[in-house]
Amino acid sequence: MIPTRRAAGEGRRATGTRTGVARRPLPEESAEALRVLGGVLIGEVDGLADRLTVMVLQREPIYAELDMVEELRSACRANMERGVQTLAEQVPGGVDPEDTSRRTGRLRARQGVPLEVVLKAYRLGGRVMWEALLNTSRGRFSGRYDSALLDAASYVWRVNDSSATALVEAYRLEELRLQSHDLSRRHAVIDGLIEGRGSDPAFLREAATVLGMPERGPMLCVVTPLEPTGEDPLRSPLEALAAHGIVSAWFMRPRDEVGLVALGSRPPEVAVEALRPCAEGRVGVSPVVDGLGAIDAGYRMAHTAARTLVEPGLVVLDERLPEALLVDSPELVPRVVQSALGGLLDLPAADRDMLLDTLQELLANGGSPTHAAAALFCHRNTVIYRMRRIEAATGRSIADPRDRLLLTLGVMAARAGGFPADR
Numbered sequence: 375m376i377p378t379r380r381a382a383g384e385g386r387r388a389t390g391t392r393t394g395v396a397r398r399p400l401p402e403e404s405a406e407a408l409r410v411l412g413g414v415l416i417g418e419v420d421g422l423a424d425r426l427t428v429m430v431l432q433r434e435p436i437y438a439e440l441d442m443v444e445e446l447r448s449a450c451r452a453n454m455e456r457g458v459q460t461l462a463e464q465v466p467g468g469v470d471p472e473d474t475s476r477r478t479g480r481l482r483a484r485q486g487v488p489l490e491v492v493l494k495a496y497r498l499g500g501r502v503m504w505e506a507l508l509n510t511s512r513g514r515f516s517g518r519y520d521s522a523l524l525d526a527a528s529y530v531w532r533v534n535d536s537s538a539t540a541l542v543e544a545y546r547l548e549e550l551r552l553q554s555h556d557l558s559r560r561h562a563v564i565d566g567l568i569e570g571r572g573s574d575p576a577f578l579r580e581a582a583t584v585l586g587m588p589e590r591g592p593m594l595c596v597v598t599p600l601e602p603t604g605e606d607p608l609r610s611p612l613e614a615l616a617a618h619g620i621v622s623a624w625f626m627r628p629r630d631e632v633g634l635v636a637l638g639s640r641p642p643e644v645a646v647e648a649l650r651p652c653a654e655g656r657v658g659v660s661p662v663v664d665g666l667g668a669i670d671a672g673y674r675m676a677h678t679a680a681r682t683l684v685e686p687g688l689v690v691l692d693e694r695l696p697e698a699l700l701v702d703s704p705e706l707v708p709r710v711v712q713s714a715l716g717g718l719l720d721l722p723a724a725d726r727d728m729l730l731d732t733l734q735e736l737l738a739n740g741g742s743p744t745h746a747a748a749a750l751f752c753h754r755n756t757v758i759y760r761m762r763r764i765e766a767a768t769g770r771s772i773a774d775p776r777d778r779l780l781l782t783l784g785v786m787a788a789r790a791g792g793f794p795a796d797r
Contacts, residue, residue: 407522411510412462423451426502430495449478472540479544500534564625572667581666585623588636590665595672596633597680598657607655614648650688656680657688700787707787714784717767732760737782741772
């Protein structure tokens with residue numbers, strides 16, 4: 375039980391009362407009963423604190439498990455003392471009557487004691503206080519204040535409820551502060567890893583502790599650029615991986631979302647296939663890297679893989695190596711397109727696009743007109759005619775391995791928007 379704001383009774387000046395607090399809504403005899411009985415209990419605070427401590431420990435073993443028995447007893451005493459001071463209107467001048475409530479709330483949040491456990495102690499404290507008031511009236515004053523206490527009962531419990539509210543507010547604020555601090559620390563660590571600080575053994579140990587990830591072992595890095603629409607590019611990746619027993623950590627950064635995936639003994643394909651249905655945007659996955667110390671390389675490779683996509687989907691870098699070479703050398707893309715496709719770019723748009731489609735199928739089918747014709751749903755002779763036009767316009771031979779490689783890169787770049795706009 376922890377005190378709330380207090381006010382003066384009729385005919386008495388309040389001390390330690392905050393500005394603007396109204397007087398007690400009690401008849402004078404009830405206010406007097408609380409002053410007298412509370413004044414007696416001030417001298418019995420140690421006994422009340424001992425009783426409350428035992429009751430709490432009997433119901434909530436977490437305090438003993440966390441080796442907090444002495445600290446619990448100290449908190450019980452401080453709160454019980456402030457409670458009886460409030461009822462007796464003897465809170466020291468200039469003191470916030472709820473300071474012990476707020477202090478306890480902040481401390482319990484830092485200690486990780488669940489809020490419901492803390493509130494149970496407050497309810498027990500209210501019970502101890504009420505029973506002590508009744509016992510004092512009957513034992514010290516032969517029941518003289520019993521009737522007055524009945525009128526004051528609702529006020530006493532409002533005091534307890536208001537104290538609990540002050541505690542909850544302080545607990546929640548401290549919890550948010552701790553979460554914000556922890557989140558800032560986690561983001562600082564992931565930024566440090568991406569910047570290459572994983573080569574520092576001390577930083578690497580700290581990173582493993584803060585992120586809750588293994589320091590070494592096979593890992594994947596996942597990167598998805600954030601879209602201007604604000605849509606979530608990955609839907610519940612943590613849960614999707616956890617369903618396969620895979621530990622991961624995810625971080626939202628200003629321009630992308632980054633995931634670290636600890637594979638353990640599982641092949642990378644298991645993680646990739648678990649993540650694939652989660653992709654709502656462009657998602658890139660690195661090859662397997664060796665632990666947190668290699669996340670900087672993993673990030674770069676996953677980021678490159680994501681940049682090769684023009685539509686939503688998930689790709690591993692090794693699936694898109696040619697495209698990766700192009701996106702990582704943007705200054706070369708126009709030259710690759712021009713060198714590979716040459717005069718094909720000068721044709722009217724409809725003609726150019728038709729020949730590009732044909733070239734793409736020829737390259738995908740090893741230069742075979744027969745297989746390309748089947749894919750294009752046209753006659754083999756039509757494909758042969760188009761192939762001659764392509765070779766004439768580009769100056770490249772589809773049968774030549776080096777020309778075929780350059781044509782493949784040129785088509786990739788063109789499909790990604792690397793050719794000039796229609797004139």
